[in-house]
Structures are given as structure tokens and as C-alpha cells.
Amino acid sequence: MRQENIKKALTEAKIYGPDSERYLKQEKSLTRYLEREYKTYLNNPITLESTGVSTVEGPIMDQTEDLMDVHYDETIELFMGFLDTRYRAYTMAYYGTNGDDKISLETAQYQKFRLIAERAQIQGNEKILNIGCGFGSLETYLLQEYPGIEIVGITPSKVQITYLKEKMQDSTHPLSNRFTLIEDVFDEAIVDKLGLAQYDLIISIGVFEQLLNMKLMLELISKLLRTNGRSFHHFITSQVVTPQVKLNEKTVIGKYFPGGRIWPRDEFSRHTEHLDLVNTWFVNGKNYWQTLDEWHHRYWKSIPSLYCDDFNLDAIRHWNEYFLLCKAMFSPLDGTFYGNSHYLFCLKP
Numbered sequence: 001m002r003q004e005n006i007k008k009a010l011t012e013a014k015i016y017g018p019d020s021e022r023y024l025k026q027e028k029s030l031t032r033y034l035e036r037e038y039k040t041y042l043n044n045p046i047t048l049e050s051t052g053v054s055t056v057e058g059p060i061m062d063q064t065e066d067l068m069d070v071h072y073d074e075t076i077e078l079f080m081g082f083l084d085t086r087y088r089a090y091t092m093a094y095y096g097t098n099g100d101d102k103i104s105l106e107t108a109q110y111q112k113f114r115l116i117a118e119r120a121q122i123q124g125n126e127k128i129l130n131i132g133c134g135f136g137s138l139e140t141y142l143l144q145e146y147p148g149i150e151i152v153g154i155t156p157s158k159v160q161i162t163y164l165k166e167k168m169q170d171s172t173h174p175l176s177n178r179f180t181l182i183e184d185v186f187d188e189a190i191v192d193k194l195g196l197a198q199y200d201l202i203i204s205i206g207v208f209e210q211l212l213n214m215k216l217m218l219e220l221i222s223k224l225l226r227t228n229g230r231s232f233h234h235f236i237t238s239q240v241v242t243p244q245v246k247l248n249e250k251t252v253i254g255k256y257f258p259g260g261r262i263w264p265r266d267e268f269s270r271h272t273e274h275l276d277l278v279n280t281w282f283v284n285g286k287n288y289w290q291t292l293d294e295w296h297h298r299y300w301k302s303i304p305s306l307y308c309d310d311f312n313l314d315a316i317r318h319w320n321e322y323f324l325l326c327k328a329m330f331s332p333l334d335g336t337f338y339g340n341s342h343y344l345f346c347l348k349p
């Protein structure tokens, strides 16, 4: 389809690009609505118990198969069409304390990994396990920066596995050396594959939004860590408990992430039965707004090539709305309500 015909078809279907007046109006009004909701949550605090969600019962994570089908096993072209070209990171980049430095997505992703390496106290000689490794973004950063690091990544996504295996075969790519891929879900059975007490550091970036049983997760991590081992986690959190802790079709982004949770910031740090908490940090949500805005622009530009064989308006609407909803979610209250939290734990002596 020719460029001008694509434009016409999108406008007729009322699908608007990130710079259009109609889109900006939609985003502004949704942001205003959410800001009012967030203020209600702040002014009328509720407990996690009152939402019926437990952090100590059930499996570590669930609905992983649905999640892969609905989200992570979309086409590789889709993800390559909007992620940064340097790391292919599929989580928030870091644009500075207030999330507004004028830097490229690639530089902001580099800054995110640098911040994480500093907070996780990486020395450069560790054996690291990365739960939910995506397209190997953290691995690519660490293998480039630290010649002494060894890293194992785990993901059940077929699309990510195919991508990673291709890079592992390419001798010019950082993933071709000192990187091991585990094609699996992360649950109790993983101990048989990985062995007890094998890792100096266990990391997850943008994965514990799928976590259900915090107690079981941290117990499992403690079994995999060596003496003096550490564990560092980065995931989306809310300032206070919201009625939508558990994502479902009725919540703004539930249909994109089956089985997801958005935990209140303080919850994870309470689980110190198996590990000691060293520190926690909050990263302002405007960083996610900026990242999503850049992804949205890149996605919009990729539409002609992504859908040249199958001009699928439903798919375009689905992904365009995804960026709209996520952007509106992070921007209210100057990024203080939803953002990412960082948690550093260490093995008990």
C-alpha cells in the first residue's frame, strides 16, 4: 500500500499518530481522568488485603503461556520496529531524575543499565542469572562493559529465543561469548536445571509485574545464590495500593499483560524471610513516559513496513492504543504515582 493510502486508511479508521492533534487530545483527557483516580487512591488509602490479592499464596507466576501468546510472542519485526537499536531493551529507559533529559533512547537505555549496575553493586567478576532476559539487553550491556562477567538468561518466549540464538551464533555480537540461554519459565523446577548456590547475583528487569507469590520467589532466589550473594529487581510499582493491583480485562493495560500485577511500592521490601533488604529506590514514571513516547514514534514510523503484506487495522489499533494507555498511565502527578522501583537484597549471613 502506498504511503498516502496508508495515511488515509488510518484516518478513516480513527487511528491517530503520536503527533496528531486528535491523539494529543485523547492522551490529555485520559491523563486528566487517571490523575483524578490516583488522587482518590491517595486520599482514601486501602490495604492490599482488601483487594483480595495475596503475596504469599499460589504459584510464583502464572498465565505465562497466555502472556507469551498475547504479548511476547508477537512478531520479531514488531519489537525491532520500536525498541532501541543498541540493546533491544523492553523496559523503561533512564532519562534522569526527573525523566526529561534530552537524550536518545539508546543513550537513555545505556544510562538505565549503568544505574542498575551501580545499584546492584556489580564488581565485574560475578556469575549472574537474569530472570526474564528478553532480547538479551542487560546481557549485551554487561558483556560489553565487564570482561570478567558470566551471565545466564532465562526466557520462555519463542520469539526471544530465536533472536537470542541467532545473536549467539554471530561471533561479532556480545552474546556470542560468556552467555548461556535457558529456554524455560522461572519456577521451582529451575533448581534442577541451574543447581543450588551457583550465582553471585540474580537480577530481574521488568518481570516481577508477573510475580504472584513474593515469598516463594525470594525463597527460590535464596537457594540459587552463593554465600554473600545479592539479588536486584526492577519493576513497575504504584505509590499506594490501588483496586487494580491485579490486572484484568477491565484495567487499563490488563488485556496486554494477562496475569499481571502492579504492586504498591512498599510491598516487596517487606518479604525479608529469606533475604535481607539492603536498599530500595523509586525511579520517576516520567522516564517511562519518555521511553513509551519514543517507542510510539518509532512504531508509528514502522507501520508501512510492518503491515505491507497484511494491512491489519485491528492490529495497528491494538498497538497504537497500547502506547496511548501506557503513556497516560505514567504521566499524572508528575510521574510520582506509577514508576519503577529498585530493590537490592543480600543473602542472610
Ligand SMILES: C[S@@+](CC[C@H](N)C(=O)[O-])C[C@H]1O[C@@H](n2cnc3c(N)ncnc32)[C@H](O)[C@@H]1O
Pocket: 061, 064, 067, 072, 088, 089, 090, 091, 131, 132, 133, 134, 135, 136, 137, 138, 154, 155, 156, 157, 160, 184, 185, 186, 187, 204, 205, 206, 207, 210
Ligand atoms: C518486559 S520484558 C523485559 C525483558 C528484559 N528484562 C529487558 O529489560 O529488556 C519481560 C520478560 O519476562 C519474561 N517472562 C515473563 N514471564 C516469565 C516467566 N514465568 N519465567 C521467565 N521469564 C518470564 C518475558 O519472556 C520477557 O523476556
